[in-house]
């Protein structure tokens with residue numbers, strides 16, 4: 163069989179062809195951080211391994227340590243060996259290592275940014291990066307403005323007619339609508355909107371992109387994807403770990419800002435949006451903007467939201483500290499580690515359907531899923547005892563782990579009597595496809611180098627998401643400490659009551 167990439171008859175616009183980035187370099191700020199070591203540098207290696215980076219690709223690390231190029235090279239080497247998805251190959255590594263450089267400095271050091279500008283220039287001359295550079299801000303959000311301004315001051319942000327400069331910004335993008343607007347202004351003063359890539363790494367996940375295929379490539383689901391058939395939607399991102407060592411980032415931020423504002427609202431947008439006219443970036447983002455504009459908190463907020471903070475106790479046979487005992491957190495911290503909200507998408511398709519979004523740390527299991535729960539059949543022509551064990555039909559998109567889709571429906575229990583019970587039908591990526599899914603950061607870094615913005619939220623999406631969340635955050639700010647919940651549980655009692663009040667229950671994935 164002729165493979166897609168070496169078939170001369172195939173149209174070069176064919177979306178199945180591997181896309182290889184053009185000449186370019188990537189500068190990472192915050193290279194000693196967790197994200198850079200565990201995700202970014204391994205993803206760059208994986209892209210190199212798959213042959214998706216250009217020949218002269220160069221990687222520049224910027225950090226305050228007093229390092230030489232080879233010290234940084236060692237850091238990249240070790241993080242690749244430990245965390246890369248694809249096997250370590252000396253030949254791939256050696257090629258990548260030739261383009262690795264390090265610049266030492268702090269964010270307020272003009273000289274350091276001038277040296278960085280010179281390094282970027284030298285790399286173009288030596289390795290033919292075409293003057294095209296992406297700047298990845300893998301740094302504390304408080305440093306986004308100063309680094310953006312330094313990029314402007316040093317001329318690093320200046321593109322020309324035939325070169326590009328792009329900036330990649332990690333979450334969280336602001337801490338409320340006001341600060342997000344201020345940050346957008348600073349960033350857009352320096353980079354035009356099409357050069358700004360705000361990362362929401364959930365959008366880089368295969369399972370999330372598959373939501374679009376599931377909805378829009380099939381005839382089966384779309385006719386019932388509305389308030390006539392859907393009872394409610396539950397979007398969950400649960401983690402079983404705590405926040406040890408992350409106080410600097412998390413204290414005062416909390417679960418809603420950390421996860422609901424970005425990941426969960428993006429999942430809601432993809433679940434609820436109308437079919438885009440195409441998958442062109444503008445068309446896709448326009449639909450997300452439309453659906454986020456129609457999304458509002460459903461009140462009263464005391465009954466339709468819940469927040470909690472994990473207490474100390476036992477989890478999986480281990481004694482674990484509560485948040486207030488974790489190093490670095492204020493002893494009276496009111497930061498929530500669990501948040502649940504009820505939203506409504508106020509349009510013809512969804513009016514009246516609650517969207518329940520929840521996230522938390524130290525919960526029973528690590529799982530992210532979208533569950534579309536359908537209404538009961540309007541009439542059951544069985545004795546009531548026959549359907550006692552019949553729940554509601556549900557379509558569950560398993561985002562992680564165990565990526566796939568589950569359909570739950572009622573089936574007759576074998577035997578001579580009529581008894582109907584829930585069964586599930588499963589699609590698992592691991593079973594259906596032989597190739598493993600790329601890591602989200604692999605896909606997203608490649609998209610940045612290719613200038614392909616579809617999977618990156620635009621500033622309007624970010625601002626709309628804060629508009630949805632701000633009234634809830636303001637409501638919580640007026641209340642005292644969040645309710646405590648035991649480690650390994652599924653959140654505080656008020657979260658259960660929030661659904662029980664409407665005759666529903668959270669799924670226990």
Ligand SMILES: NC(=O)c1ccc[n+]([C@@H]2O[C@H](COP(=O)([O-])OP(=O)(O)OC[C@H]3O[C@@H](n4cnc5c(N)ncnc54)[C@H](OP(=O)(O)O)[C@@H]3O)[C@@H](O)[C@H]2O)c1
Pocket residue numbers: 191192193194195196197198225226227267268269299300301302303305332333334411
């Ligand atoms: N970790 C994740 O999984 C994850 C997931 C999603 C988003 N994010 C976001 O990604 C970004 C990075 O996260 P992270 O977990 O990697 O953070 P981190 O471990 O705290 O690393 C922060 C990095 O920034 C550098 N830095 C801080 N202040 C600096 C200064 N004044 N001058 C120069 N360098 C400075 C640190 O360098 P030193 O080593 O010299 O201190 C370090 O390399 C954050 O915006 C975070 O919100 C992280």
